[in-house]
Amino acid sequence: MKEPLCLIGSDSEGQLYVLKEAKAILEKITQPVVVVSVVGLYRTGKSYLMNRLAGQQTGFSLGNTIESKTKGIWMWCVPHPTISDHTLVLLDTEGLGDVDKGDEKHDTWIFCLAVLLSSTLVYNSLGVIDNMALEKLHYVSELTENIRVKAHMGRDENESAEFMRVFPSFIWTVRDFTLILEKENKPITADQYLESALVLKPGHTPKIEQFNLPRRCLRNYFAERKCFVFPRPTSDENLRKIEDLKEEDLDQRFLKQAEEFCSYVFSNAKPKTVTGGRTLTGTVLGSLVEVYVEAIRSGRVPCLENAVKTLAEIQNGKAVEQAMQVYINQMCNSLCLPMDPAELSDFHQQAERKAVEVFMSTSFNDAEQKAQMDLMGQIQSEYEERCHQNQKECILVCKSKLTKVFAPLEEALNEGSFMRCGGYQEYRSTVKRLTQEYRAHTDGQLMNEDVLTEYLTEKEKFAKIILAGDQRLTEAEQEKEVERLQMEVVEQRQKGLEKQNELQEQMLKDQQRTYEQHMDQLMERMEREHKRAQEDNERVLQAKLNEQRVLLEQGFQDKANQMNKEIEALKKEMKNNDDSKRSTLSKVVDTVGTAASLFLPGIIPKVLGIGASFLSRLF
Known part of the structure; x- marks a missing residue:
């Protein structure tokens, strides 16, 4: 994208909606996306x-008046500067607290959407981080009222941990910062400055609860927190035309902080995921935006679990369709029938690998592998159809060659040239010579023996008539020749069967390769998702341990003890996840193998062994 485009706007009635042009751009992005959203009060330089x-x-x-310039949520997709094959999606949100707008709920939904869609959330404010600044960030305390991770949360489930897993990392950028970063006459970092602002007050009065609420929410729902403080970039006069200023016109301290901020985001912002470590591509992100906005328009609370199910329904059908289109295009562009079955098999393997890659990059949460099984079946059917077409083309070529080669024989039969003494031996010699010539012309050609078998079977009755009319042969010799004719027909049919057996063996190899192709990429994706989910759990656990330590240091013994219960529950959950990994993968292998055997009968005796080999790679 050369310039930003509005992704989410609002109509005349204040209802949010997704712009088709922006969604169309996202749908073309099949790479994983790193999504960075910026939120904050209007006119703060977001x-x-x-x-x-x-x-x-x-x-x-940027704008240079008191009016809020950005409306809705604007999107800018650019290649990620440091991670290859990833796209950086930047979301600039409408300024919060615009007095002309006067719609607090609208601001809340903008903030919630920024949280739901991003992998890193930047909160931008002016001046200092004080109680007033935190009170203006009251949207964070409303997150759990307006967002659900699961459709139904159990009593024993750790709600805080659930939100931490799926919420983005949090960066607070403080603009026009003029204070010295010191505490008790000792220098502190910007991160320490942020954490000191999030210290809780002891007590349970309504006023204290109001003071603690936004701080507690930031500490409980964002596992990773970072802070950057920026000095004023330039003078008031120049600030109005900052877009036109060159870097040498800006405060060098500001530029240094901006460079450090960008470097941190590029290095630390992770690809956007949802529950289970499932990484989103731009295609899936576009659908996710639509699902969330539709939920808000319908008056429902956006639910991540429901969104994942809806996305799976939307995305997996598309994934199969796109993968099949890739397979068909590859086969159509590559094939020039007739061809050798082994060569056709190689083209099939290459086309299938590309199709499966497309499917894996565009499918989403295919938990029971139903969509993948659908793809496997469709590819197999398409391949069998290509093989059938190849056979028909080969038959046409062989019949054409046979007609040309055996034309002298047909002419002699029509003229009755063999109906005389010694005619049978001449007929036999002619058939033998022309058969050798035909095989020389069709050597290695699929179906050549089948076509020859059909032709010679048809000519068997003529051979018997010629044999019966040849007075040179005795009755005993004729009987012997009849037996020989029958043996030759059997031998010729056997040659055709041998060719068919070779073809069948090739198909069985293709079926096994198809199964392995799908299993290889499925296992790779499951391993990536498991690894990312594990990283999310470890990130949450570390955040909980850090929070417990801080609570103890600040004298909140009761809250630290309560946190200990959350930590132990999280550790138990992580252990259970690790223990169930093998059984889950084993179940997937069994499910895929059983389903595949319905349309890949050749792999039935081998599925168990193949499945075991896949599992052995992972453990």
């Missing part, structure tokens, strides 16, 4: 930071 992340001076509209 858009400038996003332009820096895009590597541009201009792009997201």
Whole structure:
């Protein structure tokens, strides 16, 4: 994208909606996406930071008046500067707290969507992080009221951990910061400055609860927190035309902080995932945006679990369709029938590998592998149809060659040239010579023996008539020749069967290779998702341990003890997840193998052994 485009707008009635043009752009992105959203009060310079992340001076509209310039959520997709084969999706949100807008609920949904869609959330504010700044961030305390991770949460489930797993990392950027980063006459980092602002007050009065609420929410729902403080970039006069300024016109301290901010985001912002470590591509992100906005428009609370199910329904049908299109295009562009079955098999393998790669990159949460089994079956049917077409083309070629080679024989039969003494031996010699010539012309050609068998079987009755009319042969010799004719027919049919057996063996190899192809890529994806889910759990566990330590240091013994229960529950859950990994993978192998055997009968005796070999690679 050369410039940003509005992704989510609002109609005349204030209802949010997704713009088709922006969604169409996302649908074309099959790479994993790193999504960075910026939120904050209007007129705080959010858009400038996003332009820096895009590597541009201009792009997201900055504005130079008291009006909020950005409306809705704007999107800018650019190649990720440090991670190959990933796309950086920047989301610039409408400024919160615009007095002209006067719609608090609208602001809440904008904030919630920024949280739901991003892998890193940047909160931008002016001045200092004090109680007033945190009170203005009251949207964070409303997150759990407006977002659900699961459709139904059990009593024993750790809600805080559930949100931590799926919520983005949090960066607080403080603009126009003029204070010295010191505490008790000792220098502190910007991160320490943020954490000191999140210290809780002891007590349970309504006023204290109001003070603690946004702080507790930030500590409980965002596992990773980072802070950057920016000095004023330039003078008031120049600030109005900051888009036109060159870097040498800006405060060098500001530029240094901006560079460190961008470097941190590029290095630490992870690809967007949902529950279970499932990484989103731009295609899936586009559908996710639509699912969330539709939920909000319908008056429902956006639910991640329901969104994942809906996305699976939307995405997996598309994934099969796109993968099949890739397979068909590859086969159509590569094939020039007739061809050798082994060569056709190689083309099939290459086309199938590309199709499965497309499926794996575009499918989503195919938990029971139903969509993948559908793809496997469709590819097999398409391949069998190509093999059938190849056979028909081979038959046409062989029949054409046979007609040309055996034309002298047909002419002699029509003229009755063999109906005389010694005619039978001449007929036999002619058939033998022309058969050798035909085989020389069709050597290695599929179906050549089948076509020859059919032809010679048809000529058997003529051979018997010629034999019966040849007075040179005795009755005993004629009987012997009849037996020989029958033996030759059997031998010729056997040659045709041998060719068919070779073809069948090739098909069985293709079926086994198909199964292995799908299992290889399925296992790779499951391993990546398991690894990412494990990383998310470890990140949450570390955040809980850090929080417990801070609570103890600040004298909140009761809350630290309560946190200990959450930590132990999380450890138990992580252990259970690791213990169930093998059984889950084993079940998947068994499910895929059983389903595949319905349309890949050749793999039935081998599925168990193949499945065991896949599992042995992972453990």
